[in-house]
Amino acid sequence: MNKHHLHGAFAVASALALVACGSDGGSGGTDAAAGEAGAWQPNRPITYIIPYGTGGSTDPIGRQFASQLSEELGVDVVVENREGGAATIGTTGIVTAQPDCYTLGLSNHTALANQPALNPDLPFQTTDDYTPLVKLGDIPVVLAVNADTPWQTLEEFLAAAEADPNGIGYATSGAGGTPDTAAKLLEIRSGIELNRVPFSGGGGEALTAAVSGEIESIGTFYPSMQGFVESGDLRPLGIFYDQEYPLLPDLPLIGEQFEGASMPAAYYTIAPANLDEECRDTLVEVSQQIVESEEFQQFAEENGYVTDPIQLDELAAEIDDYRPVFEEIEGSDA
Amino acid sequence: MNPIEGLLYGLELVFTPELLLAAFVGAAAGTAIGVLPGLGPVAGAALILPLTFTLPPAAGLIMIAGVYAGSMYGGSTTSVLMNMPGESASVVTAIDGYEMTRRGRAGPALSIMAVGSFIAGTVAIVLVTLMSPLVANIALLFGPAEYLALTGGGLLVLARVAGGSPASGYFPMVLGIMLGTVGVEQVTGIFRYTFGLQDLALGFSLVPVAVGLYGLAEIFLLIEDPDRAAKVRSVKLRELLPSREEWRRAWAPWGRGSALGFFFGLLPGPSATLSSFASYRLEKSVSKHRDELGKGAVEGVAGPEAANNGAAVGSLVPLLSLGLPFSATFALMLAAMVVQGIQPGPLLIEQRPDIFWSLIASMYVANVMLLVLNLPLVGVWVSLLRVPKSMLMPGILVIAVLGAFSTRNSMLDVWVLLAMGVVGYALRKLDFAMASLIVGLVLGPFIEKHFREGMFLSRGDLSYFLDSPIAIGIWVVALVVMFGGGLWRLLRRRLIGAEGEKVKLEVED
């Protein structure tokens, strides 16, 4: 720490104040936690890039991880939101950062498994181009209909959709988003055809349209529709997922009924490739501890995530498994 | 609990020293952030958000409400003092506000803004209290057809909001719409006009465009012509407060702007911006002094400022009753609520009336704090104009650059700022109306989005857009506003004969 005195006046101020006002608020009691985990000990703030806008629906899970990372490592973790380009801008920022363990960030399955096929210029074509540190969790898409529609069960809905191709409207938060891809996958597997209407505006407009009855059905994440389900405006019919979803244990799993029609949004923490072994091992260890921690589990439960802290090769395998699925979906468009 | 009991209950909850302090800190921080060019409500709320996580729920939310109200006010302050809007809702305030400053009436303009914001907050609170059960679901009546009518009709009405010849309005407006098409297209996510630049995928963000177009251009005009600069005679109290005449002229626009803003606030979309422009347009149609608008009229400051504050309070209704944040700042507010374990939604008013009403009350308290804070500060802001120009101007340029950079951590935004400075300089030299460019940039993407959503939804049936009484109603109003004034004058001229009215080639308004 003495070295700081050699700095020019502003560099000292800069270092001190970054420590003092690093944005995450999670810095209480950091000294106590310092040095607990692993051999590598960071000596300056770590940047955690979130490839979405501040306050967006995906921002909180990244911030939760970053704040716990700060507690575990005993340094500040500064969240930097770099939105846009279907999360590719932020992901590019992580992948191309210095592999010094001081920059990591959030990414997801579409950015990592689908976007490289669409855009060969992206610097993350295979899982070797980055370090897949840990999977934070899945959040499955729930299919719901407006309460005034006649369909009470998934079977009735699918039968109606089959009888009237392109006749039932399905609202999504945007083409290419997970709710849209999930429905495409269902269409491929089941042979039905929905009129998928991409709304934007963070999913709020899709929800408004479904609640007001402007459109018959909607696919979105449960926490955002929960209020309307409880108020009786929307009726959930099924989940685009193949494992039990604790928030809605009684709903049919579309991913079970139709082989492979499971498409949750999956979030990972990744870092640049070729990390120094010592710091990589520390990050791997710490990030697993975080996802398994009671605090993170509680956050996941409240926000509709299903956690599964797979890491490195296992995580790389999951990302690679998504590639053919996305190719199939893209192929069906042509 | 009925609405009036609810509001009283909410105020009772909020009037504790701790919460008042939170509101004050929020309003102060918001004003300070808003005054800095390039940093607006979103940046302000994002900066303060992590801090609020450590506070009790009510204090955290009230602080964000304070930041929001404060930064809107702060953004308008720079509009008035330096012709540099801090965010899009302040663009229209710059037109007459800056003219007032150049005539040495900066103090009155700021006082009128502060009082107007407060009055709008009060009016909107009364409206929320009386009408919240009625208006809670108004957003549900609006689908793509109605939004298209609102944004498309808005574009037609507002194209020439700043006056001038027809080409002066339409040319920059279409340019603005064109800028708005750059980036990832919103409905299907296709990249267009990005030319391989990753950063361009996000499109042109409003802050660097507005700050470049107005602020940068203004500074270069000041450098070449120092006589342009605002005259600051003194910061004596009498000079800072509006004259009796100015007070009198502000009342009606305050009232109209407040109500207009409130109703725009109930609807999703860029309600604060849209309502400030609409209020200016309204003043141009109905004000007794409409001829002075654009030349430093009190009405041009009072109306829009009341409107954007009314919209801020109005926006709380869909946020709380539907759980739908219709703007970035409100998304942050929603994030804060969720962190505090409050999930807004259709059942909030019934299940947690305490939270609903204390939030409404906190918005009000934030408004009161703003007034308490900012009236005394008017003198301070005005004396900013006395800082030597050779220091003030480059200082502002530095802040504009870092503000542009910080919104999205993108160097591209800084280059956009520069390019827009050049465009603004050229447009200004040629007397084009820059407010129209902002109107196009704000509304263009909404028009495209709602049009295409509607086409998808109706499976290609164009008649869908005129299938709803609300949509038809909005289009009719837009057409009446666009052509009504002209027809009326034509009619009157027929009836009374051409009375010394200046004959112009184009029908005005």
Added chain:
Amino acid sequence: MTRQSSADSERDARSVLDGKRRGRIVAGGLGLLLGLWFSWYTWSTVPFGTQDRPGAGVFPLVVGIGMVVVSVMTIVEALRTDQVSGEIRFPTGEKRRTVLLMAVAMVAFVALYQFLGQYIASSLFMITALAALGTRSWVRNVVYGTAIGVAISAFFMELLGVRLPEGLLGPTGVIGGLFL
């Protein structure tokens, strides 16, 4: 070109194409080129979809054509009416030097922003700007410029915690790197 078209103007008293009208004709011409290019580019590269599902090209094409229309409108308005007229005044002599110097300093500031970092770039810019706008005392300019540049930077980066480029002083920069 403009001289010929002035002859077409109907009211001889107002037929002088002054600076602003000429300028607006040029602006309209540029807008026309932009509109044509934009429409062509949209037509040839952006998907149009179907009537049921209109693609990303439909609206921009309308906008491109709209640009052509308003550009023509601007040119015609400038040619045939004098609603907007007057001479455009550009600075001369000393003032022109100041404006150009400031413009160059501004571009350099932006170009070097990320490399130098917020502190250094803004201080250098302030020094240059003070020299261009203010007095000729270099000592004063350097002291004031550095003070203002550092104060603004510190306010944002340290007090408000805004993330800005650290450049040379950052952990990966030439100067900052020495001290890690």
